[in-house]
Amino acid sequence: AQKVTQAQTEISVVEKEDVTLDCVYETRDTTYYLFWYKQPPSGELVFLIRRNSFDEQNEISGRYSWNFQKSTSSFNFTITASQVVDSAVYFCALGDQTGANNLFFGTGTRLTVIP
């Protein structure tokens, strides 16, 4: 069955520090998709990134970077030089064929960036 674990419930960092949000997933499928979403205090869910299981290349987008490691079933998200605007709840999600490719979400990590 599909499972996404975000073991860090809450993280606090001081502005300009780097922070890594962990995501560990479980699936029996060889084809699957991983996602990160951001939920700021306003409540909407903002799509950040999608990665398929055949693409292990790490990705960088500005201050954001993602490390996908199939060997450890992890898809971690790093924010470099954090800013107050990064304060949000971040969700990791998995879509696989067993689950009809619907998104299964982790429980989220609440990041607070202290000015």
Next chain:
Amino acid sequence: DAEITQSPRHKITETGRQVTLACHQTWNHNNMFWYRQDLGHGLRLIHYSYGVQDTNKGEVSDGYSVSRSNTEDLPLTLESAASSQTSVYFCASSAKQGTEAFFGQGTRLTVV
């Protein structure tokens, strides 16, 4: 710009009443979803649809129903609202399976 909208944004209802939450998307996406968000549980899938006249149960479908009569809309009905259904509800849509979903702004439902 294409978008996905939910209404109402906030609703208070009484136990036992039927409630319908609306979801409308202009992306022309085939796939539509309803999730509920509760503290400690993240987002859990209630129902989903891959096209007109197609509906499927998700992880937490008991007490909920959906219908898909056109591409744009997937209303969620609570047949007889219960206090356990107090939650924030999100509607989403995606172009095809395996692609990112775009979410509405959410509906905060309180059942008293």
